[in-house]
Amino acid sequence: MSINIALAGNPNSGKTTLFNRLTGARQHVGNYPGVTVEKKEGRCTYKSQDLNLTDLPGTYSLTAYTEEEVVARDFLIEKNPLIINIADASNLERNLYLTMQLLEMGMPVVITLNMIDVAKQRGITIDHKLLSQRLGIPVVPIIARSGKGCQEMLAAAVASADLDTIQPIDISYGEDIDTALIQMQELIKQKSFMSDIYPGRWIALKYLESDSQIISKGQSHDHETSAALQKIVNQVDRHFLSTLNTHPEAIIADHRYGYIKSVLRDGVISFKHDMDRLFISDKIDKVLTNQFAGPLIMLAILFGLYQFTFTYSEMPVGWFESFFGWLGQIVDTTLADGYFKSLLVSGIIDGVGGVLGFVPIIFFMFFGIAILEDSGYLARVAYMMDRVLRIFGLHGSSVMAYIVSGGIAGGCAVPGVMATRTLRSKNERLATLLTAPFMNCGAKLPVLALLIAAFFKENQSNLLFVFTLVSWAGAMLIAKLLRVTVIRGESTPFVMELPPYRLPTIQGLLIHTWERTWQYIKKAGTIILAISVLIWAMMTFPELPASKVQFYENMRTAATASYSSETVTQASNQDLSKEEMSTAALILRKELTSIDHQQAEQGLKHSVAGRMGTSLESISQYAGFDWRTNIALVGGFAAKEVIVSALGTAYSLGEVDAEDSASLSDTLANTPGWNKAVALALIIFVMFYAPCFVTVVCIVREAGSWKWGLFSMAFNTTLAYILAVTIYQVGSTIM
Ligand code: GDP
Numbered sequence: 067m068s069i070n071i072a073l074a075g076n077p078n079s080g081k082t083t084l085f086n087r088l089t090g091a092r093q094h095v096g097n098y099p100g101v102t103v104e105k106k107e108g109r110c111t112y113k114s115q116d117l118n119l120t121d122l123p124g125t126y127s128l129t130a131y132t133e134e135e136v137v138a139r140d141f142l143i144e145k146n147p148l149i150i151n152i153a154d155a156s157n158l159e160r161n162l163y164l165t166m167q168l169l170e171m172g173m174p175v176v177i178t179l180n181m182i183d184v185a186k187q188r189g190i191t192i193d194h195k196l197l198s199q200r201l202g203i204p205v206v207p208i209i210a211r212s213g214k215g216c217q218e219m220l221a222a223a224v225a226s227a228d229l230d231t232i233q234p235i236d237i238s239y240g241e242d243i244d245t246a247l248i249q250m251q252e253l254i255k256q257k258s259f260m261s262d263i264y265p266g267r268w269i270a271l272k273y274l275e276s277d278s279q280i281i282s283k284g285q286s287h288d289h290e291t292s293a294a295l296q297k298i299v300n301q302v303d304r305h306f307l308s309t310l311n312t313h314p315e316a317i318i319a320d321h322r323y324g325y326i327k328s329v330l331r332d333g334v335i336s337f338k339h340d341m342d343r344l345f346i347s348d349k350i351d352k353v354l355t356n357q358f359a360g361p362l363i364m365l366a367i368l369f370g371l372y373q374f375t376f377t378y379s380e381m382p383v384g385w386f387e388s389f390f391g392w393l394g395q396i397v398d399t400t401l402a403d404g405y406f407k408s409l410l411v412s413g414i415i416d417g418v419g420g421v422l423g424f425v426p427i428i429f430f431m432f433f434g435i436a437i438l439e440d441s442g443y444l445a446r447v448a449y450m451m452d453r454v455l456r457i458f459g460l461h462g463s464s465v466m467a468y469i470v471s472g473g474i475a476g477g478c479a480v481p482g483v484m485a486t487r488t489l490r491s492k493n494e495r496l497a498t499l500l501t502a503p504f505m506n507c508g509a510k511l512p513v514l515a516l517l518i519a520a521f522f523k524e525n526q527s528n529l530l531f532v533f534t535l536v537s538w539a540g541a542m543l544i545a546k547l548l549r550v551t552v553i554r555g556e557s558t559p560f561v562m563e564l565p566p567y568r569l570p571t572i573q574g575l576l577i578h579t580w581e582r583t584w585q586y587i588k589k590a591g592t593i594i595l596a597i598s599v600l601i602w603a604m605m606t607f608p609e610l611p612a613s614k615v616q617f618y619e620n621m622r623t624a625a626t627a628s629y630s631s632e633t634v635t636q637a638s639n640q641d642l643s644k645e646e647m648s649t650a651a652l653i654l655r656k657e658l659t660s661i662d663h664q665q666a667e668q669g670l671k672h673s674v675a676g677r678m679g680t681s682l683e684s685i686s687q688y689a690g691f692d693w694r695t696n697i698a699l700v701g702g703f704a705a706k707e708v709i710v711s712a713l714g715t716a717y718s719l720g721e722v723d724a725e726d727s728a729s730l731s732d733t734l735a736n737t738p739g740w741n742k743a744v745a746l747a748l749i750i751f752v753m754f755y756a757p758c759f760v761t762v763v764c765i766v767r768e769a770g771s772w773k774w775g776l777f778s779m780a781f782n783t784t785l786a787y788i789l790a791v792t793i794y795q796v797g798s799t800i801m
């Protein structure tokens with residue numbers, strides 16, 4: 067039989083490093099049901115004993131403050147695994163706080179003192195045998211990074227798996243709480259209040275700590291007993307408020323720390339150096355988080371990340387593009403015209419190619435972020451930005467999501483939304499992932515560039531910069547708006563801590579990067595495929611009725627009638643260039659092309675997409691958008707890249723030779739109904755309306771509910787519409 071083992075520990079204690087070392091490639095990443103917390107499972111063997119390992123989310127505690135904590139706790143209670151508790155030896159006191167909570171739950175624990183090398187460097191020595199003796203559980207020092215001590219650790223784990231029931235440790239929390247605990251414990255025992263699931267004392271403790279999850283479970287389990295427990299808690303609470311001006315949970319935490327201190331005293335831990343000597347990390351921080359130099363260095367580093375991503379991904383992006391271009395060409399020349407070919411080329415190859423084309427950018431972006439994250443620098447960025455972003459109900463870490471989404475111009479909201487995982491507070495995370503899509507991603511940029519070129523040629527680069535600022539201001543203001551309305555609630559108080567700087571390992575970086583990239587390929591790839599096919603079908607069907615097709619056929623016949631047969635052959639031979647044709651043939655070709663365009667336009671108007679565009683005109687006219695723009699905007703929901711190409715198709719430019727046609731921007735500039743006010747309204751609309759479909763799916767996934775995906779579509783589009791109408795109406799009168 068295999069043994070189930072859970073790796074529990076603080077963030078950055080080296081859990082993942084150990085997990086990767088033990089399981090190698092035999093691992094599987096999924097999610098805990100119903101939440102976005104990642105679940106990593108893997109297998110390994112020790113002396114022919116099979117071990118199932120789960121890498122629990124990193125937590126400092128087992129309260130119900132964060133999703134991670136709840137998930138970790140539920141997992142431990144449901145699965146009752148053997149716990150390998152990884153503690154950072156260089157920061158033992160703080161790490162043991164979680165250990166205490168595990169022991170209080172009566173869980174079987176093996177302590178692993180990781181990063182013994184770092185501890186040693188800092189002049190910290192730990193007598194692990196003495197520690198083991200005092201806590202009554204195995205303690206094994208290891209270096210996860212090199213694998214030193216891992217075998218001994220597994221040996222200890224396998225040995226403890228055979229042990230019988232474990233006694234939860236009993237800490238004294240001072241007279242007041244202890245008295246209440248005993249009283250509550252008795253009540254719990256008497257009523258068998260959830261005691262088949264949790265130890266009685268633990269339930270009582272959770273009530274005293276006002277643990278929302280346990281309390282609501284208790285209420286639905288047995289309302290009366292829960293109320294009786296609550297009454298005792300209220301008494302204690304009032305007592306502490308009047309005597310010490312504090313709450314029981316603070317007292318409980320104090321006593322846990324006190325217990326840890328006494329465990330560590332007298333020989334378990336000793337320091338060679340004076341503790342107030344600056345560690346290397348602190349020295350680095352003196353510069354990197356300096357009040358003046360810090361922000362400048364940060365801007366430089368972020369800019370560097372940006373450059374890195376877009377410079378190094380340029381070539382692979384090109385490869386992807388040429389590959390799909392080549393593939394489209396092959397299919398185009400080998401297959402006969404028809405639905406199948408059209409579906410394959412315009413639907414599948416273009417759609418999926420468009421998505422896969424982003425993979426290199428995403429890979430490099432995530433690689434860069436993994437470096438910042440694993441080295442500990444990301445925590446500093448968050449720390450510096452925190453004060454400003456807090457004003458808007460956001461968090462220091464929001465900055466990364468914004469930048470990834472296109473905060474410096476160009477980026478992608480999909481990895482941006484996924485980057486919000488570094489945020490630990492649920493409200494702030496939600497506010498960030500809902501507003502990150504307002505940044506100007508790489509797919510919106512071509513639309514902006516097109517419209518600016520067409521209507522505001524004079525100050526092109528300035529305007530792009532202005533629109534970048536507008537996106538930041540918009541995102542932050544909307545975040546504030548959300549935080550005082552739909553995502554109300556205090557930010558979870560959590561200390562911004564600065565983990566020590568570390569040199570990232572290549573293995574760690576690659577695993578981090580690949581996990582995220584693969585998720586993108588998997589999810590986005592399948593969805594985009596379906597959507598592309600749908601869009602293609604909507605722009606193709608229903609087709610023009612035969613009578614209409616005949617009508618254009620007749621027009622063609624009429625046009626060719628007055629020309630000699632030689633001219634007609636010349637005009638219809640697409641391989642001939644302008645120079646090789648007679649003047650008459652040129653005129654005829656132009657006429658024929660114009661008929662083709664009329665037919666294409668009528669065909670588009672007749673299709674489902676065209677009808678949608680036309681019927682939307684009744685609303686969109688107030689923002690100055692006609693049916694063709696509407697098609698582009700609806701298509702842009704599938705992927706913002708579609709906007710420019712759909713405008714191109716809709717304005718019948720798709721097939722025209724570059725030589726005798728004006729560019730799209732010139733056409734728009736000369737089309738009646740288009741002017742600066744329309745252009746500006748459209749730019750703002752594109753910047754703020756519904757995120758693309760893939761982003762919405764990511765939002766749903768990350769926010770853990772369909773509700774937020776629908777919300778972002780409805781809210782953003784309404785907001786964008788109001789802005790666009792205002793701009794168009796005001797603009798039309800003053801411009
Ligand atoms: P997690 O957040 O607990 O999953 O921690 P990680 O496994 O991601 O490790 C955090 C950082 O600590 C990484 O940069 C690791 O390379 C580093 N690390 C892990 N174990 C050791 C160790 O034993 N010694 C040293 N020096 N670094 C380590």
Ligand code: MG
Nearest residue numbers: 081082083124
């Ligand atoms: Mg980890």
